[in-house]
Amino acid sequence: xxxxxxxxxxxxxxxxxxxxxxxxxxxxxxxxxxxxxxxxxxxxxxxxxxxxxxxxxxxxxxxxxxxxxxxxxxxxxxxxxxxxxxxxxxxxxxxxxxxxxxxxxxxxxxxxxxxxxxxxxxxxxxxxxxxxxxxxxxxxxxxxxxxxxxxxxxxxxxxxxxxxxxxxxxxxxxxxxxxxxxxxxxxxxxxxxxxxxxxxxxxxxxxxxxxxxxxxxxxxxxxxxxxxxxxxxxxxxxxxxxxxxxxxxxxxxxxxxxxxxxxxxxxxxxxxxxxxxxxxxxxxxxxxxxxxxxxxxxxxxxxxxxxxxxxxxxxxxxxxxxxxxxxxxxxxxxxxxxxxxxxxxxxxxxxxxxxxxxxxxxxxxxxxxxxxxxxxxxxxxxxxxxxxxxxxxxxxxxxxxxxxxxxxxxxxxxxxx
Amino acid sequence: xxxxxxxxxxxxxxxxxxxxxxxxxxxxxxxxxxxxxxxxxxxxxxxxxxxxxxxxxxxxxxxxxxxxxxxxxxxxxxxxxxxxxxxxxxxxxxxxxxxxxxxxxxxxxxxxxxxxxxxxxxxxxxxxxxxxxxxxxxxxxxxxxxxxxxxxxxxxxxxxxxxxxxxxxxxxxxxxxxxxxxxxxxxxxxxxxxxxxxxxxxxxxxxxxxxxxxxxxxxxxxxxxxxxxxxxxxxxxxxxxxxxxxxxxxxxxxxxxxxxxxxxxxxxxxxxxxxxxxxxxxxxxxxxxxxxxxxxxxxxxxxxxxxxxxxxxxxxxxxxxxxxxxxxxxxxxxxxxxxxxxxxxxxxxxxxxxxxxxxxxxxxxxxxxxxxxxxxxxxxxxxxxxxxxxxxxxxxxxxxxxxxxxxxxxxxxxxxx
Numbered sequence: 001x002x003x004x005x006x007x008x009x010x011x012x013x014x015x016x017x018x019x020x021x022x023x024x025x026x027x028x029x030x031x032x033x034x035x036x037x038x039x040x041x042x043x044x045x046x047x048x049x050x051x052x053x054x055x056x057x058x059x060x061x062x063x064x065x066x067x068x069x070x071x072x073x074x075x076x077x078x079x080x081x082x083x084x085x086x087x088x089x090x091x092x093x094x095x096x097x098x099x100x101x102x103x104x105x106x107x108x109x110x111x112x113x114x115x116x117x118x119x120x121x122x123x124x125x126x127x128x129x130x131x132x133x134x135x136x137x138x139x140x141x142x143x144x145x146x147x148x149x150x151x152x153x154x155x156x157x158x159x160x161x162x163x164x165x166x167x168x169x170x171x172x173x174x175x176x177x178x179x180x181x182x183x184x185x186x187x188x189x190x191x192x193x194x195x196x197x198x199x200x201x202x203x204x205x206x207x208x209x210x211x212x213x214x215x216x217x218x219x220x221x222x223x224x225x226x227x228x229x230x231x232x233x234x235x236x237x238x239x240x241x242x243x244x245x246x247x248x249x250x251x252x253x254x255x256x257x258x259x260x261x262x263x264x265x266x267x268x269x270x271x272x273x274x275x276x277x278x279x280x281x282x283x284x285x286x287x288x289x290x291x292x293x294x295x296x297x298x299x300x301x302x303x304x305x306x307x308x309x310x311x312x313x314x315x316x317x318x319x320x321x322x323x324x325x326x327x328x329x330x331x332x333x334x335x336x337x338x339x340x341x342x343x344x345x346x347x348x349x350x351x352x353x354x355x356x357x358x359x360x361x362x363x364x365x366x367x368x369x370x371x372x373x374x375x376x377x378x379x380x381x382x383x384x385x386x387x388x389x390x391x392x393x394x395x396x397x398x399x400x401x402x403x404x405x406x407x408x409x410x411x412x413x414x415x416x417x
Numbered sequence: 418x419x420x421x422x423x424x425x426x427x428x429x430x431x432x433x434x435x436x437x438x439x440x441x442x443x444x445x446x447x448x449x450x451x452x453x454x455x456x457x458x459x460x461x462x463x464x465x466x467x468x469x470x471x472x473x474x475x476x477x478x479x480x481x482x483x484x485x486x487x488x489x490x491x492x493x494x495x496x497x498x499x500x501x502x503x504x505x506x507x508x509x510x511x512x513x514x515x516x517x518x519x520x521x522x523x524x525x526x527x528x529x530x531x532x533x534x535x536x537x538x539x540x541x542x543x544x545x546x547x548x549x550x551x552x553x554x555x556x557x558x559x560x561x562x563x564x565x566x567x568x569x570x571x572x573x574x575x576x577x578x579x580x581x582x583x584x585x586x587x588x589x590x591x592x593x594x595x596x597x598x599x600x601x602x603x604x605x606x607x608x609x610x611x612x613x614x615x616x617x618x619x620x621x622x623x624x625x626x627x628x629x630x631x632x633x634x635x636x637x638x639x640x641x642x643x644x645x646x647x648x649x650x651x652x653x654x655x656x657x658x659x660x661x662x663x664x665x666x667x668x669x670x671x672x673x674x675x676x677x678x679x680x681x682x683x684x685x686x687x688x689x690x691x692x693x694x695x696x697x698x699x700x701x702x703x704x705x706x707x708x709x710x711x712x713x714x715x716x717x718x719x720x721x722x723x724x725x726x727x728x729x730x731x732x733x734x735x736x737x738x739x740x741x742x743x744x745x746x747x748x749x750x751x752x753x754x755x756x757x758x759x760x761x762x763x764x765x766x767x768x769x770x771x772x773x774x775x776x777x778x779x780x781x782x783x784x785x786x787x788x789x790x791x792x793x794x795x796x797x798x799x800x801x802x803x804x805x806x807x808x809x810x811x812x813x814x815x816x817x818x819x820x821x822x823x824x825x826x827x828x829x830x831x832x833x834x
Binding site for chain 2: 263
């Protein structure tokens with residue numbers, strides 16, 4: 001083993017040359033000298049975005065003013081964006097709408113599931129899941145008189161069996177935000193259904209990076225966010241999916257005027273819209289919604305299988321280089337080595353993970369840290385190259401070997417880690 | 418009475434010359450040839466906005482990427498904007514936060530009030546209020562086992578007395594969205610408190626146009642929107658106020674990770690933040706929040722009394738001209754003639770209100786229509802001039818006298834009316 005990365009760069013060059021998605025990288029603004037491995041936290045800026053936002057601000061808002069609700073199509077934006085996302089996550093055209101945040105959308109579908117099966121008292125939430133999922137679950141459980149059973153990716157099958165006929169719904173994230181480990185959506189959904197329960201999937205780390213098949217897996221409800229692999233910008237609107245046949249009976253307590261059957265008749269009493277519109281609440285953040293819509297154009301005509309293949313190859317190369325150059329430096333790896341079991345990220349452990357992440361960022365490789373000891377690297381297949389993978393490992397090795405991370409400036413915690 | 422508006426224009430010219438807020442108009446983009454009387458539905462574009470949004474998109478998102486949560490202050494934006502709004506609505510610095518939509522914020526405070534007084538079974542919602550308030554009230558009532566008593570602006574005092582010790586909370590909008598009639602915040606709040614109940618005010622048509630005194634009136638909870646008089650852009654984030662002493666015990670079921678005491682320790686169980694942060698749920702729409710923050714700079718150093726005085730004068734002139742030129746044409750007026758009883762809008766009735774509004778828009782005067790028969794004109798004191806008032810009445814008269822509104826194109830209803 002040498003310190004030389006020559007062979008690795010040669011391999012990466014060959015892989016980049018064959019990459020059918022290579023040209024997509026040119027659609028993004030990637031700052032000079034930066035390797036961005038955090039597209040699973042905030043997607044990169046599409047080149048077309050500044051002009052689109054200027055149009056939205058100057059022309060649609062500035063000139064069109066209130067008329068733009070009709071003339072610029074603001075009113076239908078939630079549905080249009082929902083349709084764009086439906087294609088990316090294997091849902092039908094009428095099964096997805098974009099609105100609010102992932103947390104709020106989770107509340108809606110958890111409430112819907114809880115109310116649909118009132119006699120069933122157990123809901124399964126995921127131990128160690130991204131926290132908002134559990135927090136919203138606690139809130140919904142308290143409201144609807146349910147008891148939370150915690151399960152994790154290892155014991156989920158057993159827990160579903162244990163809950164049995166008392167099981168109301170199961171709420172899981174398909175790809176774990178820390179480990180990157182991916183659950184089998186078809187199998188877990190089927191197990192929940194076998195108990196007569198509903199299945200909720202959080203696609204935060206799936207949408208735009210995996211081949212997701214909501215319809216084929218007969219998933220009941222799903223939510224996900226627009227600012228990670230979908231590149232919709234900071235705090236982009238989220239989305240929510242409800243299987244077609246569950247929509248007509250769906251009840252959710254956030255009954256706002258945009259979810260009314262006829263919002264502009266200003267009726268005294270709530271009468272829900274048919275279809276996904278009943279998941280809407282208040283006025284959508286139009287500027288943020290327009291940004292998401294613009295970003296999603298990049299997915300038009302792109303094969304999700306091609307994205308997934310590249311994702312697997314990027315993470316595979318990263319793991320190979322980890323074994324050769326990083327493992328000997330005191331790191332562990334928590335992401336499955338079997339590509340079929342992981343999402344589009346690779347996570348290491350290190351007791352000094354926070355400081356190492358900060359030092360790495362200072363050297364131009366952006367990943368992120370997740371308490372207590374996870375260094376997380378996301379590989380957005382639309383704009384990360386194989387050469388990026390090699391260079392990031394080379395820099396990580398330099399940072400660790402040089403002890404650069406020991407500087408006090410890298411130890412101090414920031415507000416957002 | 419003649420058709421000539423010469424005297425009125427002379428009066429308007431004098432009023433504009435004396436207007437201490439006249440220079441604020443220059444801070445907005447107002448399209449050529451347009452008179453914009455719909456700032457109570459969507460505020461006009463501040464001139465500084467395009468550059469601010471370009472910076473947010475290109476520099477903060479494009480270059481800063483995930484680092485901007487710390488480096489560009491995205492993380493604290495909800496609190497910073499809350500502070501800006503607190504100054505405008507007479508609240509303390511730690512009593513307001515910006516987030517989500519008005520509807521969702523109403524759900525939070527209705528839930529908080531319902532849970533704070535579980536034994537009290539009646540909630541008062543407003544008959545004929547903007548519909549989302551009532552719809553959210555229905556949802557909250559069903560969740561928390563409350564009964565809705567409808568009251569209106571005429572019988573509210575009597576209804577509060579009738580509900581008595583069973584009264585949990587009263588939810589009212591200070592300025593009625595159709596009529597523009599304003600309630601006495603101090604008096605109604607006191608009446609609710611006298612029954613031991615909580616008071617919720619919707620400030621949708623108040624914030625930025627009136628002297629609102631939440632602290633002085635000891636209001637319990639308030640919500641409002643950022644896209645009307647506050648000029649935050651289409652679907653701008655909303656805000657929520659909770660009186661300081663009610664914050665520590667506050668419980669609301671939308672328990673998202675941004676409302677956690679320590680979001681970045683990724684704890685398994687929810688532990689609410691202290692203060693207003695516990696009203697946060699998911700990740701905020703950063704681009705929309707930045708737009709609102711930029712727009713609110715215009716209010717810095719502006720006296721809300723000066724804004725209110727101009728608002729009263731603008732609406733007074735509009736009503737005088739209505740009496741002279743519009744009333745004879747078959748219109749009615751539903752806005753109080755006493756300036757102390759109205760907000761910053763004037764509403765007429767006419768059986769052909771929809772078509773007349775459309776014809777008026779085609780002639781460059783933008784107001785809006787509210788079913789079934791209301792023509793609504795809002796006067797944003799920061800950018801509407803007295804000359805605008807006269808010219809709008811002149812054009813309205815022309816539209817009606819010429820019969821221009823009878824064209825079929827003006828009869829056809831649009832998606833958003």
